[in-house]
Amino acid sequence: MDKVKVSWFKKVMGWLKQVMLFMAFAIVITGLVDVWRGKDIERDNLPDMKALSLNNEMVDVLAMSQNDAVLVYFWGSWCPVCNFVSPVVDTMSAYYPTVTVAMNSGTDEQMKQYLQHKDYSFDTINDSEGLLAQNWSIRVTPTIMVFKEGELKFYTTGFTSLPGIWWRMLFA
Incomplete structure (x- = not known):
C-alpha cells in the first residue's frame, strides 16, 4: 500500500x-x-487621454492615476478575443478605477445598447473613429495599460486573465 x-x-x-x-x-x-x-508605445511624453465617456463624464486618465493605479482597456465590440477579456475587465472595474476605450465600434447609442446587453458596468469612451487609439499607437485589441502617478507601468495585448490583470494592478 x-x-x-x-x-x-x-x-x-x-x-x-x-x-x-x-x-x-x-x-x-x-x-x-x-x-x-x-x-x-510612448512612455515618457504620454499623449492626453481626456475624453467624454458615454456617461457624459470627463475622463482624464493621467490625473486619475495620481492617487490610484488606473486600468485602461482598448477594445472593440467586433473583437473576438475581447469577448473573453471584457468580462474580466468588468470584474476588475468593481475594485480599481477603470477606463475603457471602445475602438471603431459604432455610434454612442449602439455602444450603450451593447454595454447594456452584455451587462458591463465599466466606464467607456466611444472612440468611434479610432482617433484616440491612433494617438496612442494602439494596433492590437485588446490592449491593456496600467497607469500610476501619471506613468505607464504595464502594457499588454491579446488575451489576459483575471490573475494577470490583478497582479499588474497590485504591482503598479
Whole structure:
C-alpha cells in the first residue's frame, strides 16, 4: 500500500513540475511578446487621454492615476478575443478605477445598447473613429495599460486573465 501511495505522489509531483515549468515558460514568452508589441508605445511624453465617456463624464486618465493605479482597456465590440477579456475587465472595474476605450465600434447609442446587453458596468469612451487609439499607437485589441502617478507601468495585448490583470494592478 505504501508503495502505491509513494508512486501516486511521485506522479502528481512530476505533473505539477511540468505544469509549473510550462507556466514559467508561458510567462517569459508572453512577457517578451508584450515588450515587442509595446515598443511603439510612448512612455515618457504620454499623449492626453481626456475624453467624454458615454456617461457624459470627463475622463482624464493621467490625473486619475495620481492617487490610484488606473486600468485602461482598448477594445472593440467586433473583437473576438475581447469577448473573453471584457468580462474580466468588468470584474476588475468593481475594485480599481477603470477606463475603457471602445475602438471603431459604432455610434454612442449602439455602444450603450451593447454595454447594456452584455451587462458591463465599466466606464467607456466611444472612440468611434479610432482617433484616440491612433494617438496612442494602439494596433492590437485588446490592449491593456496600467497607469500610476501619471506613468505607464504595464502594457499588454491579446488575451489576459483575471490573475494577470490583478497582479499588474497590485504591482503598479
